[in-house]
Amino acid sequence: MKKLFNISAALAIMLMARGLASCSSNAEPEPAPEKTVEVTFKAQLPSRIDARAIADGTKANELFFYVYDENNNNIAALNRHNVAFDPTGEASVTVALTAGHTYSFAFWAQAKGVTVYDPSSASTVSLDYGSERKPVAGNDDLRDAFYSLEKNVTVAADGTTVTRKIVLRRALCQLNWAIDPALVRQMKEAGVDIDGALVKVSVSKAYNRFGLLEGAPVQLDNYSQPTFDYALQPAEQLTHIYDAASEDYKNFRWLAFDYFLTSTAQPSLIDARLTIKCLDGTVLGPYEVSNKKVQGNHRTNIILTGTLAEVHVNVVIDQDFDTTDNNVGAAPAWKAAAGHHRLTHIERK
Secondary structure, eight states: OHHHHHHHHHHHHHHHHHHHHHHHHHSOOOOOOOOEEEEEEEEEOOOOOTTOSTTOSOSOOEEEEEEEOTTOOBOGGGOEEEEEOOTTSEEEEEEEEETTOEEEEEEEEEOTTOOSEEOOSSSEEEEOOBOSSSBEESSOGGGOOEEEEEEEEEOOSSOSEEEEEEEOEESSEEEEEEEOHHHHHHHHHTTOOOTTOEEEEEESOEESEEETTTTEEOOTTOEEOOEEEEEEOOSSEEEEEEETTTTEEEEEEEEEEEEEOOOSSSOEEEEEEEEEEOTTSOEEEEEEEEEEEEOTTOEEEEEEEEOSSOEEEEEEEOSOTTSSSSOGGGHHHHOOOOEEEOTTOEEOO
8 A cells, every 4th residue: 555655656746747847848938138238429529620719619518418219218317417528529428228229319518617508408408598688698609519419320239339439510500790901990090999899799580499309499489589798809810701703811800709599401591780889989880681591500701891981791601610711612602792881870979
């Protein structure tokens, strides 16, 4: 009897073991763990243009970096703020990403401590142009700002580290005003001296929101009509095309430069106004232009020429901010018919 019991117990154990083995063989295999890849982005500011101190690409010194999944949802844990640039104008960011997944990346660079831009949102950068009662400062090179956008990048699984080079571009346009030195001399001979004079600029349209995932202005019905308040003239001269046909250049006295947000993909039309306030209280202007083209990452140069009796206002838009001033190839296409302003816009206070 005892022997029979032992045989039955052994059979039961064998059947149980076979059942367990059968269950084990039918179980789904565990998925292999997803591979993580370290990706380093090296964001580079544009190289210094000529020897200018204005718009030379060195004023921006901190980077804001945003990561989005394939559905454009921001991954907050991977964002990086206030990343410093090194002396060569490069900022590095390293993040751990999942191999085989698709991401988008947005970059925004600005001067540290600047309050006119707010890049804290993962979707837009807000721009502040002040108000009529409290306009923003004019001739402020700290408003220079840069961006880049890398969309739909799939992380490959063929390495543990990846490095990507990113070239930043200007997000804004630059509007310049300058005057022919010959006209300045005529003014002095007539008793009007603009040495040390303050200048003020107004424009009819500047957008308030820059879309990080669009790489362009958004909420286009939300715009400002900013005034850039009285400021000292730049010490530098503006080298500008003088004759598009002969491709001659000339140095003009630089009066004003201001940055604001407009379309980068194509030109926009604006009205602009310049007023000059001399040290003795004399006010010149306003000098006005209407329906003139401006474009993000471009310069528009407005030049006062002519004679004391009749001031001509010439407008040229430069093709690309990242080339030297006054891209000649663009000048004939963009040059507008000169406007005429008699120098009777003078008030003495």
